[in-house]
Amino acid sequence: MPTSFNNAFADKVVLITGGTAGIGRATAVAFARQGAKVVVSGRREIEGEESVALVGKAGGKGLFVRADVSREEDVAALVARTVEHFGRLDIAFNNAGVIERALTTDITIESYEHIFGINVRGVAFSLKHQIAAMLKTGGGSVVNNASVLGIRPYPELSLYNASKFAVIGLTKTAALEFATKGIRVNAVCPAIIETDMTAIAREDEQTRNALLSTHPVRRFGTPEEVANAVLWLSSPDSGFITGINLPVDGGFTV
Numbered sequence: 001m002p003t004s005f006n007n008a009f010a011d012k013v014v015l016i017t018g019g020t021a022g023i024g025r026a027t028a029v030a031f032a033r034q035g036a037k038v039v040v041s042g043r044r045e046i047e048g049e050e051s052v053a054l055v056g057k058a059g060g061k062g063l064f065v066r067a068d069v070s071r072e073e074d075v076a077a078l079v080a081r082t083v084e085h086f087g088r089l090d091i092a093f094n095n096a097g098v099i100e101r102a103l104t105t106d107i108t109i110e111s112y113e114h115i116f117g118i119n120v121r122g123v124a125f126s127l128k129h130q131i132a133a134m135l136k137t138g139g140g141s142v143v144n145n146a147s148v149l150g151i152r153p154y155p156e157l158s159l160y161n162a163s164k165f166a167v168i169g170l171t172k173t174a175a176l177e178f179a180t181k182g183i184r185v186n187a188v189c190p191a192i193i194e195t196d197m198t199a200i201a202r203e204d205e206q207t208r209n210a211l212l213s214t215h216p217v218r219r220f221g222t223p224e225e226v227a228n229a230v231l232w233l234s235s236p237d238s239g240f241i242t243g244i245n246l247p248v249d250g251g252f253t254v
């Protein structure tokens with residue numbers, strides 16, 4: 001971790017959805033290195049407990065709470081459990097997300113429900129319950145994981161693109177609504193990051209080279225590089241910033 005953030009996260013309570021793998025897990029560990037208390041959430045208990053163990057190793061206190069973000073009752077219970085266990089909620093990273101590929105003429109209702117249920121409903125109702133909890137303690141910071149594809153669409157990913165455009169819309173609306181209440185809401189927009197989500201695309205040489213050519217730095221990003229951006233957006237160092245969608249993209253959107 002390049003900066004110490006002047007101890008800004010010591011004892012802060014952080015909630016991360018989709019914390020069982022990839023970017024979510026790396027962000028949980030990054031917050032833990034700064035002394036935060038981290039609630040790792042997801043649907044998979046074994047992987048969730050593994051993330052909590054990594055949080056402990058990194059110097060933080062962790063708790064796994066099982067939750068499917070597409071269900072409002074799970075999201076509400078997750079926030080309630082966080083406040084019950086650690087006393088408050090200071091920072092949330094709405095990271096859980098899924099992708100499916102199809103031409104616009106081939107999309108299905110099932111895929112629409114799946115992608116929008118997790119990527120859009122999940123973020124919308126997470127914001128609802130997280131911000132309500134933060135208002136009780138006078139403020140907080142939320143970062144949503146959108147994508148560069150929420151800024152510039154890519155073919156054959158129409159539902160995913162649309163879901164990430166929606167995440168940015170939710171981010172900006174909540175930022176406006178709670179700007180005077182001490183709550184900042186921002187989004188990160190990663191390009192291709194080396195996680196399970198992109199493994200298949202990165203393994204095929206032709207696809208890999210085509211994708212690399214869309215990244216001016218000619219490499220993909222790491223989960224830790226996204227985590228660094230999330231920590232910065234959650235820290236007082238970015239205190240005058242709200243409602244932005246920050247590309248973490250090696251130049252993809254330039």
Ligand SMILES: NC(=O)c1ccc[n+]([C@@H]2O[C@H](COP(=O)([O-])OP(=O)(O)OC[C@H]3O[C@@H](n4cnc5c(N)ncnc54)[C@H](O)[C@@H]3O)[C@@H](O)[C@H]2O)c1
Nearest residue numbers: 018020021022023068069095096097147190192193195197
């Ligand atoms: N990897 C990339 O290149 C990339 C680029 C841009 C944006 N993103 C976004 O980053 C986020 C994390 O992706 P990742 O690359 O780490 O992928 P990943 O597949 O490794 O992780 C996704 C996480 O979300 C969880 N999840 C999925 N559905 C869920 C649900 N219903 N409830 C709770 N958790 C659920 C998974 O279990 C997993 O922990 C996603 O929102 C993704 O759209 C990823």
